[in-house]
Amino acid sequence: MSIILSLETSCDESAAALVSDEKGKVSLIGNEIASQIDEHANWGGVVPEIASRRHLENLPFLIEEVFAKSKLQIQDIDAVAATVTPGLAGSLLVGSITARTLANLHQIPFLGIHHLEGHLSSIYLSENHPKPPFLVLLVSGGHTELIKVDIQHKYQRLGRSHDDAAGEAFDKVARLLGLPYPGGPAIQKTAKSGDPKKFFFPKGRVSKPEGGFYPYDFSFSGLKTAVSRQIEKIRSENKKIPIEDIAASFENVVAEVLVERSLQCALDQGLNSLVLVGGVAANVRLREMMLAKASENAIDIALAPMEFCTDNAAMIGAAALLRFSSKSQSSMELGVSARWPLEKSDLLYECNPPF
Ligand code: KG4
Ligand code: ZN
Numbered sequence: 001m002s003i004i005l006s007l008e009t010s011c012d013e014s015a016a017a018l019v020s021d022e023k024g025k026v027s028l029i030g031n032e033i034a035s036q037i038d039e040h041a042n043w044g045g046v047v048p049e050i051a052s053r054r055h056l057e058n059l060p061f062l063i064e065e066v067f068a069k070s071k072l073q074i075q076d077i078d079a080v081a082a083t084v085t086p087g088l089a090g091s092l093l094v095g096s097i098t099a100r101t102l103a104n105l106h107q108i109p110f111l112g113i114h115h116l117e118g119h120l121s122s123i124y125l126s127e128n129h130p131k132p133p134f135l136v137l138l139v140s141g142g143h144t145e146l147i148k149v150d151i152q153h154k155y156q157r158l159g160r161s162h163d164d165a166a167g168e169a170f171d172k173v174a175r176l177l178g179l180p181y182p183g184g185p186a187i188q189k190t191a192k193s194g195d196p197k198k199f200f201f202p203k204g205r206v207s208k209p210e211g212g213f214y215p216y217d218f219s220f221s222g223l224k225t226a227v228s229r230q231i232e233k234i235r236s237e238n239k240k241i242p243i244e245d246i247a248a249s250f251e252n253v254v255a256e257v258l259v260e261r262s263l264q265c266a267l268d269q270g271l272n273s274l275v276l277v278g279g280v281a282a283n284v285r286l287r288e289m290m291l292a293k294a295s296e297n298a299i300d301i302a303l304a305p306m307e308f309c310t311d312n313a314a315m316i317g318a319a320a321l322l323r324f325s326s327k328s329q330s331s332m333e334l335g336v337s338a339r340w341p342l343e344k345s346d347l348l349y350e351c352n353p354p355f
Contacts, residue, residue: 001020001022002020002021002079002321002325003018003029003077003078004079004080004081004317004321004324005018005066005077005079005080005317006082006313006316007082007083007099008115008118008312008313008316009055009082009091010088010115010311011051011311012035012036013035013036013037013311014033014034014055014058014062015031015032015062015316016032016063017029017031017066017317018030018070018072019314019317021321021324021325026317026318026321028125028314030066030069030070031312031313032066032313033312033313034061034062036050036051036054037182044175046088048088048090049090052088052090055095056094059094059095059098063098074102074106075106078324079108079110079320080109080110081110081113081324082100082111082113083112083113084096084112084113084335084337085112085114085337085339085340085355086115086116086142086337086338087336088338089336089338092338093336109329110332111328111348111349112353113319113348114340114348115316116138116143117319119277119304120136120147120149120275121316121322122277122305122314123277123302123304125308125318126303128302129302130300132149132154133148133150133271134149134271134273134274134302135148135158135266136148136274136275137274137276137277137281138277138278139166139258139276139278139279140166140279141167141168141182141279142167142168143161143165144161145157145159145160145161145342146158146159146160146216146261146265148269153322153323153346157341157342158269159215159217159218160218162218163221164220164221164224166218167278167279168220169220169223169224170254171184172224177190177247182279184279184280184282184283187250187251188284190243190244191244191250191252192244193244194243194245195244196248196249196285201223201226201227201249201250202223203223203257203260204220204222204223204257206219215264216261218257231246251283251285252285254286255283255290258280258290259286260293263293263294263297263299266297271299273302274290274299274300275304276290276302276304277309278309279310281303281304282309282310291303323349331350331351334353340354340355
């Protein structure tokens with residue numbers, strides 16, 4: 001059995017977890033998180049400089065806490081992992097340097113983890129998870145991607161957003177409606193009492209230069225503009241803005257577009273298993289619509305557990321365990337990178353690291 005300490009500091013959550021691979025299954029020993037969301041909410045979004053300072057302050061306490069609560073000591077662990085890409089470089093550095101320092105001091109392996117592989121691995125924190133091949137819909141604040149996983153750790157991106165990520169669209173539309181950051185949970189709450197069919201908003205399509213559309217790609221910036229125009233129109237008529245109906249209609253069209261294109265992609269690829277992960281996967285309307293529509297098409301759905309949809313260190317630990325069990329470890333020379341394709345995540349375990 002291996003025990004791994006994992007750290008996540010790529011954006012606005014500082015997190016530490018302890019995981020083990022008991023009987024070939026990922027088992028969560030401890031999970032601590034310190035959210036900076038309230039502080040960033042004052043600015044309407046994440047301020048990178050503040051984020052790295054808070055990670056630096058939070059991380060030692062989170063690590064102490066996760067060991068204390070699980071009654072383990074650093075001598076009990078077999079490896080240390082941290083998110084190294086993609087994310088805010090200054091924030092990633094805090095987690096990565098902390099992990100490498102601990103690994104060096106205690107002479108144990110270090111694993112640098114791709115944040116998206118972390119999100120993907122959140123499904124291993126649930127009892128029932130599928131085995132590859134499957135299709136993943138990864139929807140977060142920075143990414144909206146359809147990824148085919150043929151075998152473990154082999155990724156092929158089949159779809160993506162050409163502008164805003166789905167989570168980013170939630171955050172921007174929330175701002176237009178005067179709702180707080182992060183927009184996803186705020187829109188979900190407001191939408192509960194709204195009519196999802198009240199307003200018609202477009203399902204953005206991305207044109208191919210040769211004509212037609214990319215079938216599995218997304219565009220959310222036009223949708224945001226449509227919401228903004230609708231608000232302006234109602235305002236110019238001196239009427240009260242029906243924020244509940246706008247929130248519900250927006251949330252509904254985002255869910256429809258994500259569900260329709262993912263299921264089409266799965267059907268075209270002959271995949272009967274689809275995995276939903278990332279911060280936006282916490283959206284109840286999206287989860288319910290995905291389950292309902294998938295069952296009509298005989299596609300099995302694996303939903304990331306609700307508590308592991310938004311950023312956390314448990315999912316980074318799950319990804320690290322899977323890498324560690326296939327004998328991978330990273331060079332101590334591995335740095336951090338704001339961007340790196342998931343398809344090239346194997347290179348994080350090369351002797352000569354790519355960054
Ligand atoms: O995965 P995550 O924590 O961070 C990134 O890696 O980006 O995702 C954060 C995003 C934010 O844009 C937030 O508004 C969105 O996930 N989000 C939601 C919900 N909860 C979080 N979007 C829709 N519905 C939710 N319930
Ligand atoms: Zn994330």
